[in-house]
Amino acid sequence: AQTVTQSQPEMSVQEAETVTLSCTYDTSESNYYLFWYKQPPSRQMILVIRQEAYKQQNATENRFSVNFQKAAKSFSLKISDSQLGDTAMYFCAFMNVLGGATNKLIFGTGTLLAVQP
Amino acid sequence: EPEVTQTPSHQVTQMGQEVILRCVPISNHLYFYWYRQILGQKVEFLVSFYNNEISEKSEIFDDQFSVERPDGSNFTLKIRSTKLEDSAMYFCASSTEGRRGYTFGSGTRLTVV
Structure with missing residues (x-):
């Protein structure tokens, strides 16, 4: 069974600084998808970034980028130029591409990020 | 931007009562x-x-739970006889193709007393 581990329960960063959130996962599959979701105090789950395992290039979305290390099964999220609005819980999630009609997400336990003014 | 809509945002119910959580997925999405x-x-x-039809369910989704898409727009989760441990935030999500990531609703906070 696949598992997702986020070893940092809480992190703090100064506004405008860069922060990296860690995520590791365990799977025997070679093709899959990885996601980072953001959950602000409003509790809504918002997709931040997505990575396809068969693509070597790291995904980037504006200030958000990932460092995907397939051999190490590591998928970290880097937030550049942190803003107060980035304060949220961040969840790493795994999806098996062979899930077919299921496509269920397996979530980590989350990292609570606080951006300090 | 299209949204997944969930109602109610917060529901309080007594233990043993039935609850129905409602969701309106994005209209052209196929997976819920x-x-x-x-x-x-x-x-x-x-x-x-x-x-x-249900394509997969977890161990949590026992006989007390059911889902339905009664018409072309709504997607509901029913809990037949609520327990205290059912208190949680329930999120509905939909996608055109799951591997591209879902759109989540803003959730329903269920409190069982």
């Missing part, structure tokens, strides 16, 4: 999901629904 998040814990998969 329910997840739950017990306060302070991780988000857990409950059930996925495609082509008018």
